[in-house]
Amino acid sequence: MIFIQVLVETLRNFAYLMGDEKTGLAAVVDPAGAVDRILSLAQDNGLKIIYVINTHSHSDHTSGNWELANATGAKIVMHKKARAPKHLVVEDGDVISVGELKIKVIYTPGHSSDAISLLVEDKLLTGDTLFVGECGRTDLPGGSSEELYDSLFSKLVKLDDELEVYPGHDYGDKPHSKLGYEKKNNYTLKPRSKDEFVKFMAED
Numbered sequence: 740m741i742f743i744q745v746l747v748e749t750l751r752n753f754a755y756l757m758g759d760e761k762t763g764l765a766a767v768v769d770p771a772g773a774v775d776r777i778l779s780l781a782q783d784n785g786l787k788i789i790y791v792i793n794t795h796s797h798s799d800h801t802s803g804n805w806e807l808a809n810a811t812g813a814k815i816v817m818h819k820k821a822r823a824p825k826h827l828v829v830e831d832g833d834v835i836s837v838g839e840l841k842i843k844v845i846y847t848p849g850h851s852s853d854a855i856s857l858l859v860e861d862k863l864l865t866g867d868t869l870f871v872g873e874c875g876r877t878d879l880p881g882g883s884s885e886e887l888y889d890s891l892f893s894k895l896v897k898l899d900d901e902l903e904v905y906p907g908h909d910y911g912d913k914p915h916s917k918l919g920y921e922k923k924n925n926y927t928l929k930p931r932s933k934d935e936f937v938k939f940m941a942e943d
């Protein structure tokens with residue numbers, strides 16, 4: 740797999756380009772406005788972008804969706820609860836095929852009601868659900884600390900410790916991190932009851 744993390748300095752967003760070397764097909768996750776850079780990276784790596792997938796529909800992530808789709812013919816993919824314009828919807832457990840790459844959709848609401856994480860090979864793209872050293876905020880419209888608790892503690896932390904977490908923003912002391920390291924060191928993932936977590940998020 741070709742996998743490129745692109746830092747977009749303005750809001751410290753991360754965009755991602757992932758491609759299947761065999762077929763040359765690729766997907767972009769959260770263009771974050773970096774359309775020109777993504778197009779030239781795709782060209783440099785001989786990749787044809789067929790999907791633009793959003794981890795959620797906040798505009799810092801979706802910015803550039805249509806410019807990229809129009810330039811490449813790619814289809815825009817979001818969770819079925821997303822209200823933003825898109826071509827295709829996905830839900831928990833769906834698998835998006837990009838050539839021989841299989842991208843598994845894990846529904847992880849909490850930061851927003853349409854938030855998904857994406858599992859591809861040994862990489863876990865967590866959008867604004869989980870950052871290096873932090874978790875997503877839940878005080879925006881559609882946010883829910885109860886849902887974020889379930890997404891983090893019933894879904895993400897149950898995955899393999901060896902997965903590498905690739906977040907939606909560069910908020911940590913490194914751009915990506917092992918899930919097992921985050922379980923031990925991320926203060927938001929300390930063992931808490933749901934009530935304790937909801938209180939913790941309200942204080943934060």
Ligand SMILES: [Fe+2]
Pocket residue numbers: 795797850867
């Ligand atoms: Fe967000």
